[in-house]
Amino acid sequence: MLIIGELINGMYKQVAAAIAGKDKKAIQGLARQQAENGANMLDVNVGPSSGNPQEAMKWLVETIQEAVEAPLCLDSTKPAVIEAGLKLAKKKALINSTTADDEKLNTLLPLAKRYNAGIIGLTMDKTGVPRDRYKRSEHALKIISSCMEQGMDLGDVYIDPIVLPVNVAQPQALEVLESLREFKVISDPPPKTVVGLSNVSQGTSERNLINRTFLVMAAAFGLGAAILDPLDKDLMDAMITAELILGKNIYCDSYLEAYRKK
Amino acid sequence: MTIELVKEKWVNKVNELVLGAEKARGGTRAKALKAGGESCLPFVFQEGDMPNRPLIAMEVWDIEPADWPQALKAPFGKSLKDPSEWAKKCVQDFKADLICLTLESALPELKNSTPNEAAKTVENVLKAVGCPLIVIGCGDKNKDNEVLSQCSQAAKGENCLFGFATQDNYKTLAASCMADGHSIIAESPIDINIAKQVNILITDMGFDANRIAMHPTTGALGYGMEYVYSIMERGRLAALMGDKMLSEPFIVFLGPEVWKVKEAKAGADEAPEWGDPGKRGPLWEATTAACMLQAGADILVMRHPEAVKGVKNTIEELMKR
Numbered sequence: 001m002l003i004i005g006e007l008i009n010g011m012y013k014q015v016a017a018a019i020a021g022k023d024k025k026a027i028q029g030l031a032r033q034q035a036e037n038g039a040n041m042l043d044v045n046v047g048p049s050s051g052n053p054q055e056a057m058k059w060l061v062e063t064i065q066e067a068v069e070a071p072l073c074l075d076s077t078k079p080a081v082i083e084a085g086l087k088l089a090k091k092k093a094l095i096n097s098t099t100a101d102d103e104k105l106n107t108l109l110p111l112a113k114r115y116n117a118g119i120i121g122l123t124m125d126k127t128g129v130p131r132d133r134y135k136r137s138e139h140a141l142k143i144i145s146s147c148m149e150q151g152m153d154l155g156d157v158y159i160d161p162i163v164l165p166v167n168v169a170q171p172q173a174l175e176v177l178e179s180l181r182e183f184k185v186i187s188d189p190p191p192k193t194v195v196g197l198s199n200v201s202q203g204t205s206e207r208n209l210i211n212r213t214f215l216v217m218a219a220a221f222g223l224g225a226a227i228l229d230p231l232d233k234d235l236m237d238a239m240i241t242a243e244l245i246l247g248k249n250i251y252c253d254s255y256l257e258a259y260r261k262k
Numbered sequence: 263m264t265i266e267l268v269k270e271k272w273v274n275k276v277n278e279l280v281l282g283a284e285k286a287r288g289g290t291r292a293k294a295l296k297a298g299g300e301s302c303l304p305f306v307f308q309e310g311d312m313p314n315r316p317l318i319a320m321e322v323w324d325i326e327p328a329d330w331p332q333a334l335k336a337p338f339g340k341s342l343k344d345p346s347e348w349a350k351k352c353v354q355d356f357k358a359d360l361i362c363l364t365l366e367s368a369l370p371e372l373k374n375s376t377p378n379e380a381a382k383t384v385e386n387v388l389k390a391v392g393c394p395l396i397v398i399g400c401g402d403k404n405k406d407n408e409v410l411s412q413c414s415q416a417a418k419g420e421n422c423l424f425g426f427a428t429q430d431n432y433k434t435l436a437a438s439c440m441a442d443g444h445s446i447i448a449e450s451p452i453d454i455n456i457a458k459q460v461n462i463l464i465t466d467m468g469f470d471a472n473r474i475a476m477h478p479t480t481g482a483l484g485y486g487m488e489y490v491y492s493i494m495e496r497g498r499l500a501a502l503m504g505d506k507m508l509s510e511p512f513i514v515f516l517g518p519e520v521w522k523v524k525e526a527k528a529g530a531d532e533a534p535e536w537g538d539p540g541k542r543g544p545l546w547e548a549t550t551a552a553c554m555l556q557a558g559a560d561i562l563v564m565r566h567p568e569a570v571k572g573v574k575n576t577i578e579e580l581m582k583r
Contacts (some may be wrong), residue, residue, distance in 0.1 A: 241374050248507065252458035258507045261462070 010047015282394025292392025298511030
């Protein structure tokens with residue numbers, strides 16, 4: 001499973017403060033910690049409060065790349081902010097994200113092509129997040145066909161069924177899981193899938209337990225990537241164990257360590 | 263219409279193991295060799311590369327083998343009594359790529375030779391031949407820990423390949439090899455899970471993963487060979503798919519397995535209907551070896567010169583791009 005570290009996000013107070021104060025050490029520390037704990041890629045989100053989000057994105061990308069080799073997942077609703085990051089990205093980046101709306105697809109897919117980046121497609125549009133798996137698949141199909149029209153390599157496309165908090169939208173959890181399976185039949189080769197994991201436990205009393213239980217279930221439904229907190233060791237151990245049980249890695253007594261030696 | 267075959271995209275390759283050290287690298291070998299390094303399944307050159315052809319090591323013992331059948335002893339003649347002469351014959355007459363020296367005489371119930379005697383033998387064989395050396399203990403765990411440490415010191419800097427490290431006995435040998443600049447053979451009992459575990463244990467000591475060869479244990483034709491094949495295939499697929507702890511080259515000790523089965527060793531008096539034992543045994547060995555090549559063997563440890571000759575031809579044919 002591709003692990004995308006979620007911690008460099010301006011929504012967190014400390015990160016917002018680091019961005020405002022240009023505190024390289026704080027950001028680079030977070031980048032290193034996540035990479036050392038199993039993040040294959042790092043999400044970069046300047047957050048809502050930044051006065052000049054493009055500049056903030058540039059600074060973050062440069063700062064992170066000074067510290068780690070990991071590729072970046074450029075996370076913004078504004079295409080200009082994403083492009084500011086794409087211009088500086090040294091490794092193949094991932095755009096986070098487009099929706100199934102034409103204007104988004106028509107802006108972001110050409111950007112992905114131009115900068116040879118991958119893209120996350122959220123299965124939603126202006127009308128909001130679907131209630132069921134069927135509408136999610138419809139959006140996924142729309143995104144995939146747009147990507148095909150634009151000549152994207154489908155191996156670079158990740159479909160996100162959008163995880164919702166289990167305490168407010170309980171029936172959605174199963175719809176999301178079923179969607180992960182249904183997306184597989186949309187194209188050949190099937191699109192990859194990704195979730196923003198921690199949303200599932202937003203506002204609940206057992207955040208870590210809910211996160212890792214959901215991740216293990218999603219793995220069983222074929223999930224390919226997750227945006228999560230790699231410093232949550234129990235979560236990472238559960239993911240590694242789930243992949244072991246699914247036969248993705250060969251067992252040995254030190255399988256947790258073996259995975260980390262990769 | 264031509265049909266295009268689906269090609270696998272592999273993300274990892276097998277580690278490349280260097281055998282022997284030349285003068286410039288602190289040893290005295292005439293030529294160092296390389297094993298492994300594949301980025302494809304065996305001989306599937308459309309999907310990657312095999313930068314090094316599989317190597318053949320010939321077995322030399324430090325004591326004349328009592329239970330080898332006549333058909334196996336005959337080609338070596340009197341040289342069986344002197345490991346240096348035996349090794350020379352293997353290299354000069356039978357074109358072995360390298361020598362696998364087995365320190366059998368150290369067995370307490372055999373000759374119980376001392377670590378010093380064993381070390382002397384290693385030195386002599388190193389002087390007698392210029393090829394890289396594999397050094398194997400007698401199989402008695404405690405005795406081997408003493409004997410192999412001493413041999414490791416005696417061969418310091420030669421980058422020999424020492425065996426065996428096992429799941430419950432690897433520390434002493436690994437420490438010696440690290441101190442004296444040798445590589446190590448990690449052994450597992452036809453079990454891919456344990457193979458992976460031994461590699462982790464050894465690398466946890468700080469041992470360079472590029473200096474490990476995996477010995478998955480083997481079986482002769484007709485005696486579990488297909489099971490060994492599937493274990494090796496599984497390990498190799500995992501390696502190519504990115505499992506670093508299974509990315510070591512395979513060394514396969516097929517000689518000892520083949521020559522203990524009756525089809526290979528029975529004399530003409532025991533089984534006249536099976537044909538000339540001088541041909542039957544080598545064929546049994548060569549056939550087992552050919553299968554192991556397809557399973558991913560990087561170093562074959564063999565016995566009979568005729569089998570070696572046949573398998574060398576097979577390797578040459580298979581390596582044609």
